[in-house]
Amino acid sequence: MITRVTDGNEGMVRPEKIHKGATAAHEAVRQVCPLNEVLDRVSGKWAIGVLTLTGAEEVVRFTEYERAIPGISRRMLTLTLRNLERDGLLHRTIYATVPPKTEYRLTDAARELAQTLSLITDWAKRHQAHIHTSRVDYDDAR
Numbered sequence: 001m002i003t004r005v006t007d008g009n010e011g012m013v014r015p016e017k018i019h020k021g022a023t024a025a026h027e028a029v030r031q032v033c034p035l036n037e038v039l040d041r042v043s044g045k046w047a048i049g050v051l052t053l054t055g056a057e058e059v060v061r062f063t064e065y066e067r068a069i070p071g072i073s074r075r076m077l078t079l080t081l082r083n084l085e086r087d088g089l090l091h092r093t094i095y096a097t098v099p100p101k102t103e104y105r106l107t108d109a110a111r112e113l114a115q116t117l118s119l120i121t122d123w124a125k126r127h128q129a130h131i132h133t134s135r136v137d138y139d140d141a142r
Contacts, residue, residue, distance in 0.1 A: 041087060046072055046080040048117055051106070054090065055114030059103050089113065 049069040054060050084090040089110035095101040
């Protein structure tokens with residue numbers, strides 16, 4: 001149980017004022033934080049594009065990402081690829097050719113994730129019109 005201590009700012013919780021007996025709540029929050037970090041990384045707009053494209057194509061080259069992901073800059077693509085590689089979701093192979101050839105493949109963990117992302121993106125496509133209509137109706141009512 002978390003004991004809230006206020007100092008005139010109702011609803012604000014200061015970490016240093018949380019009751020010492022709140023170890024179960026602290027543990028729950030501590031466990032959620034790493035999950036949020038992972039979910040933030042793989043649910044980003046660019047990461048979803050990279051992972052779903054790589055999952056569909058098996059092997060993708062840097063220039064193919066640039067052409068296939070609308071609006072992504074070279075820098076953002078490079079950062080996204082590096083982060084996904086660092087997280088163990090992409091495997092990069094560099095070939096010593098002129099010009100250098102770089103290919104990306106999903107790791108086993110990322111293949112599993114790509115299946116899930118595919119389900120989510122399919123759901124979003126199927127329900128896009130419904131969500132748009134609901135937003136318009138909601139905004140018109142207010």
